[in-house]
Amino acid sequence: MASDCLQGSEAIFILLLIEVCCRWCKASFCVCQRCWRGQVYCSEECRRSGRRRIHREAQKRYRQTSKGKKAHCQAENRRRHGWSKKNGKKMDDPSSRRLTGCAIGLLEESSLRLVYACFVLARARAGFDRSRRCHFCGCQGQVVDRFPRRE
Secondary structure, three states, X not given: OOOOOOOHHHOOOOOEEEEEEOOOOOOEEEEEOOOOOOOOOOOHHHHHHHHHHHHXXXXXXXXXOHHHHHHHHHHHHHHHHOOOOXXXXXXXXXXXXXXXXXXXXXXXXXXXXXXXXXXXXXXXXXXXXXXXXXXXXXXXXXXXXXXXXXX
């Protein structure tokens, strides 16, 4: 057989990985070529936090422009004069009442636990990735600077 492809037990395939540093938590992780989609965050939590920060920065830049200042002024006037509430409810809505101090304390405590748990998970994943495995599918491979071009 005249074939360029090795078959059976003779086939040796090396999976290539690249190492990426998470833009939010700065943990490094590896991604294989099959899973690579331009990821810059190690987890969904980091992605949400990073996108929120980027959005806040963009909003801050926009509010400094004359167009942003004008939009803010118009929105404040709508809120102040109630122009946005054309057919709003005139009765009490219990879902819109403020939370008590005790409930707020419980929410803050549970959110701190959630943030801590996400941090621990991110660090655990980073430790797993040191074994040169893909962060997403778990395949083991060799780390390279960049993937070779496909033909």
